[in-house]
Amino acid sequence: MLRSRRRVPHLHLIAKGLSCSCSSSLHHATHLWPNTPQQQQLLKHLVSLLQKHSSSRQATQQVHSHFITSGFLHSHQSTSHILLLVNTLLRCYSLGQFPLEALLLYKNLNCLSFDSFTYTFLLHTCANLHSIFSGLQLHALVVKVGFQSQVYVQTALVYVYAVCGSLHEAMHVFHEMPERNTVTWNVMISGLAKWGHLQLSRSLFDQMPTRTVVSWTAIIDGYTRMNQPVEALSLFRRMVIYEGIKPSEMSLLAIFPAISIMGALKICQSVHAYGEKRGFNTSNIRITNSLIDSYAKCGCIKSASTLFEDTSAQRKNLVSWTSIISSFAMHGMGKEAMESFERMEEVGMKPNRVTFLSLLNACSHGGLVEEGLKFLNKMLNSYQIVPDIKHYGCLIDMLGRAGRLEEAEKMALGIPVEILNVVIWRTLLGACSFHDNVEMGERVTGKILEMEREYGGDYVLMSNIFAGVGMFVDAERLRKLMDKRKIFKVPGHSLV
Template sequence: MFDTMSHRKYYHRYLLWLLHKHQHCRRAIQQIHSQFMVLNSEYIGILALWNSILKHYSLSAYPQEALFLFKYLKNQSKFMSFDSFTYSYLIKACANMNQVHVGNQFHCLSTKAGFDYHVHVQTALVNMYIDCGGLVEAKNVFDEMPEKNLVTWNVFITGFMKWGEVEFARAVFDAMPEKNVISWTGLIDGYTRINRFREALLLFQKMVVHEGIKPTEVTLLAIFPAIWNIGCLEFCQMVHAYGEKSGFNTLDIRVMNCLVDAYAKSGSIESAWRVFEDINDVRRNLVSWTSIISAFAMHGMATKASDCYRRMENEGVMPNWITFLSVLNACSHGGLLDEGLEYYRKMVDDWGITPNIKHYGTLIDMLGRAGRLEEAERIALGIPSEIGNVVIWRTLLGACSFHGNVEMGERVTIKIMEMEREYGGDYVLLSNIFSAAGRFLDSERVRSVMDEQNAPKVPGITLV
């Protein structure tokens, strides 16, 4: 008998080990699940095994399977009791399904089972209600919790930040009895996502300098958009130095790629290039190459951008639509028309990438700058209607104005008016085209139509 019990315990431990080993493999979990179903009577009461399967299903792309399994277990054994892990996983499944009404049912079941004051179950409920948009319910659960841990506070704050309740989330953050790097990172990321970049930078500075909390690589990734949107070179250098000292630059390629972007957008293409060159050849990925190509394009260094693309291709890295958009932008602003057209051909014919509206816009801009307006118009007319927009035609109208093509300018304006009549800049541009050609009566007529349509003209500003 003891041998049989010992064998069963060993086999149970082995099954648990298998579940943990293959927790991210759906097919393996399903096979183990099927094995349990075959040996139903022997395994129905071993909750740890079923909880492992529930956990996998709740975090997978098919969270509804966790609910099906729970229903099966309830039907198989009326006397089977479930623990805090069971309810936490099931509530997480409801969050991932965005099914607040099902989550409500598990809220009631967990309360009935005696977990109404259990910190892990209640934290799962707070997370579920926030993910499903039930902010009032989330606040009620949070307020009624007699005990809260750091995870509870962080889930609550980051959730409210996600829904744009910034001032409330900040007030809760300030009231926290204890904060860790996750608390700070959640708030910084929230401010960055709503474009309050200076506040994000001030929070980061306060966290590091005044509170002495060391940022993680996730914190750095959260603060980078604030750095490059403000263009703060000094802050970029500080984060770069910290990344070097802490080892994040070596360990996380995402930090290095963001540094390339941040330096370029803060005005230092030399630093961006140095960071790119510091990345080991083996670690460089498509994002690394696209970032440096985009950096050169941004700084008007079209030849450098083109050279980087060729070097990337020679190293066997496969470009995507963003890579081609970056190199096309570089060619457009650098006057490399023939190279730009070749890159466009290569994108479509060699790599099979379908152009999107941004590619078309860049191509039309490139042809327009070179004065090849007829080609640009043909491409604009050939854009699929489901992705076409007025910006394409405004780009072409700008080229008509620059090159003084009155006839095409009229045709393009008609196209624009079919899509949108309320933007005064379109009327002004056509009026200026007529004036430059000496057709002053037509120019006045366009201005009169603009007044009749009550189309506002964006006022100019001066810093003097």
Template sequence: MRDGHYLQSLVLKHIASREAIQQIHAQLVIASEKLPSTTTTTTLWNSLFRHYSLGSFPEEAVQLFKQLQLQQHLPLSFDSYAYSFLIKACAILQQNKLGTQFHGLSIKAGFQSHLYVQTALVNMYADFGSLVEAQKVFDQMPDRNSVTWNALITGFIKWGKLGFARTLFDRMPNQNVVSWTGIIDGYARNNQHKVALSLFRTMVGKGIEPTQVTILAIFPAIWNLGCLESCQSIHTYGEKSGLNNSDIRVLNSLVDAYAKCGCMESAVKVFDFIDAKKRNLVSWTSVISGFAMHGMGKQAVDSFKSMENECLKPNRVTFLSILSACSHGGLVEEGLEFFRKMVDEGLVEPDVKHYGCLIDMLGRAGRLEEAEKMALQIPPEIENVVIWRTLLGACSFHENVQMAERVMRKILEMERKYGGDYVLLSNLFAGSGRFADAEKVRTRMDERNAPKVPGLSLV
């Protein structure tokens, strides 16, 4: 019979293989009656708990626990590692009731003050959104480490309690790069970009070196603020630290950030710097999207074709970017061809955004009949009032009153409370000399309490 040490060596060798671990599991069950209750045996079961709880089937960790409890010849006690992995499995499974049961079992087993078990509980309750319970476990812990603090901070951020997260972060005795990254990401995700960027600068000023995760977290704040200087600083730091060469995500984000900060020249330089073998679909989509937002339709089309030559299959975001580029660049025929390619070759099922780009493109070019026909072909399950508003705007620009009336009827079938629709149609009537109709539209807008949304300027 194979002994515990041999099985343990097999577990360590094949820990990432589900099939191998299941075979070892079966051997261990057969051998368990003859294996003495030793540290090696406990480590074996813990290795299985770890593999199952952190893998694709965490429910198997719970099933294993229940099976072991039914084996009378095995001891029914489990150590801190077992409980930590089982609690993690509950968090992944999002089974609050089961997690509470393991919490109770861990207390009965004497782990109410154990650092790792209690940290796992804080993380589990935070994942569930049971923040009161997470805080309660945290407060009752005699000792905490940085992982404990970060687990609760991350939980508050995840559930939108940014104020609580910041208070906890400020209390944290030894703030590390993980905690700084978490709070920066929290502010960025909650659209408080100035605070996120300020925190990032404070972190760097304290001598804490950002990781690639920190860099990726701060990029949304940079491009939302249009802060080209910060983008350049991150670029320089990435070159000096080696992050630019080690993580393609950083370079892809740089391409995207430079484009959104208005410096397409730098975006292209970064893209060209990426080794051709490392460029992935995100790299190409980022540069195509950049060309699109800068009205550089031809360059976007050329890049799309180069991407295809690299045998990369475009996804829905890539197609959305190239359709947007064709729309803003006036490349109608090219845009129609890309749409046909997307549909006819079955590469991507078009959604409302793809149709929106296409209708916007046709509307800009004055091809209103084609745009209306396309709008009428949109499947009902994805039809959106924004599509018809886009067409109404095109009718207004090209002064097509008859089509505007038809489009307005479609809009009113979906929504009647948006004042901008009435204003556009009213102005169109007035521009064509139909003042009585213009006045009727304005009156109807007032009767339906559909005020126009006030304008907003960042200048």
């Protein structure tokens, strides 16, 4: 899943910044500072500080304010030294949580003459913002200032376009490039794979001169995501056995879902062993979490829970807890899921919406209706989590399975219309069918027809209810209605 998009206000500021010569505050400078050795020292110090703490927002901001107050811009400091600091600042911002700061800094410093490093970092900012608009503006700027044939800049351009899903533009830049390196190829391949263009991605993968572990991981991840676990696993084997490339932690994370889809317990075990050998399992909690999930999905809840128990409390994060709860849920072990949840609360870990979804799912599958309702209450009141449509779907499924149809219907009717979907009514209709409640089945079918007139499956389900309780006349009438609307039953599939 893509990370949530952040909005970029005032993009015109960037373009504006180019046209005027200097930001107004600089005009107030009345004198130039002497080029003291202390200042030179300070510059170097700030750069190395940033390089050491490149992921710390606080450090970045402190260096930034030092930079502003130091008067470097009015000094006789060598501009290349200043630019190094500015570029490093831009890089830190672009990688951090507030990439917009990079664009603003750039805009405020338009009297500097920037280099290709600057534009590389700025483009990464756009990628992190998922802002195709600022990406396009920067592309234009890059052409204007003449850095359009620098490999790093072009690769960053391909990256921005690929991240934003503008694959035509990405391919265009890619094809125009006079020289490409491995990173360029990897960016293009993973961009295409990420957006589901597997064949194209694969053909580039096959074409590229040298494939690194990143290339392999990107294409494997593509196959996994596109639900082609066999190809994913066969590529993984080829990478390890024939190419002699060592899988990285990310390679393992990419292959786990494929293992899960296939339910390949043996492979899961050998990847587990490999991770153990490389020390991944103990250094990377994500690997452990994925392993727990995969073991459960391969049907081995024992291994999942053993692995969970063997992981120290220190290392367990929210995902670890959520994973074990969802593991128990998929094995119908409601009690165990509840116990895990309670233990989680005891150690002070705060559940999120996914945790509650897994927990409610466990209650639903384990037939723990009262408990499920209690947890819903807890979610609302103790944690102030607003249920989304999946929570509702789970709860209605839970009530419906238990035959508490009136409560289920009441809950369905209380779902905000903005999030209500037809899956909810289908879930309830399934319960009506199971419990032979014709009256409610009719009402619910009406709701479904309102929302989706073209889909035939529900007519059939409804007519099965009628037929099932001996109302052949009505069943006949419904089928005729279907014929009239030229509806035919399509093979069932879940939309959830």
